[in-house]
Amino acid sequence: MLQYRAEFDATVMFSAGGGLHAQGFTVDVPHAEPAEAEIAALFVAACRLPPVARVELRNIRVFAEPHRGTPAGPADPQRRRWVELSHVISAGLTTLPGMPVPEITPHLSRAASRDVYAAGTEFTIDRITMVGNTGTYLDSPFHRYPDGADLAGLPLEKLADLPAVVVRTAGSGVRAVGVDALEGLDVAGRAVLLHTGGDVHWATPQYAEDAPHLSAAGAQWLVDHGAALVGIDAINIDDMVPAGERPAHTLLLAAGIPIVEHLTGLANLPPTGARFTAAPPRVSAFGTFPVRAYASVPAVEQHDHRRSAGWLPTSDG
Structure with missing residues (x-):
């Protein structure tokens, strides 16, 4: 190597x-x-x-x-230090209002397994029933397009160890992340992570109210500039207008750009310098599935988004 x-x-x-x-x-x-x-x-x-x-x-x-x-x-x-960017999935968790919640039940309990294995040996085998849109999850092009790449068809280079660019609008009052927040960034071949602060309302009714999202123009800009993946720490990358269009999904997935929704912890990443991973299992004919999203950053880094440590290059973000 x-x-x-x-x-x-x-x-x-x-x-x-x-x-x-x-x-x-x-x-x-x-x-x-x-x-x-x-x-x-x-x-x-x-x-x-x-x-x-x-x-x-x-x-x-x-x-x-x-x-x-x-x-x-x-x-x-x-x-390097590791930064967790996923929500925990538990029985009864509401990710999207109106969607079925996950059900977690034992298939083989530890007590029952004692009759299957040798004395002193026991296991648990559990069953989970859930929709793909549970917790922090990734949308493949198949989620939007019948001929798009499904979860099994996504290459690892689109999912793992991607250089990350963090776009911060958290605390600004901005709902739609647009071109003005993206211009000047080098996003080609990178995971673009939208830190909107929407995750502060995770698993509450407020999470779905006036949620931050990516604008259609912003999505087109990311397509035009070669983003590898786009993630957001909010309920949807699109504005969830009832029966409305979904331009960010439409544009990004048509370009083969995976989407990760319901991220969390983006405040713990620097504007650049992190490496991002969000890989789902290889399920064929399936469009969306939970991921363990995480990032690694230099362990020596002491930077936060307010530049309190102050030593990063002046050209950085």
Whole structure:
């Protein structure tokens, strides 16, 4: 498997004043397309710098070369932290009002299994009955189009370890995420995750009221700019007008772009630098199914969306 390193020039400003310049610095990176935020995080960790106010990177060059053991780099198993982005599914959970709730019952209880296995050996085998639209789930093109790719037909490269871009409108009062929130972002080949704050009302009646969504123009912009996947932390990627059109589903799924709805925890991700995964089971002739959605981010990263840590590249989000 190929390994990669990044070479760059850097300017660092320290929180306590002063700074330093680095020229031709190199660090190990985890893949061929690291975000600038990832490189900055690795640089700060490798140098064991005191608290910094800002890092500016220039002349970035990523090239294939065996890792050399950068501190907190890809060879360090502690270098990344994992962020849970899925809701828990439990019996009786309401995901969408009016949809059947999941029923979880034992097929073989532990007590009954004692008659099947050797003494001291017992298992439980459980049964779950639910619609595909339960919990945090992924829509394949088959959900909208009879000739679209179903869950079994989606390639892993559209579902796993995608570089993520987080679009934040939470707290802004904006319902429809439009082109104005997307312009200027590099979304090609990336998972675009819409952090609207809608998940604050999860599993309550308010979750379906005036919910945030992606506008038709925003969906078309994401198609035109090559997004790989689009997710949202709200009840639907479309405005749930009764008997209304569903332009975001229509446009994205026609372009083969999977949709993940009912995400949560997007506030814990940086604008860029995370890697996103949401893979459903391979079920044929089925359009939608729950996923374990999660992301990994550099363990050395101390950034939040208010830039309280402040050291990320100034060009970042």
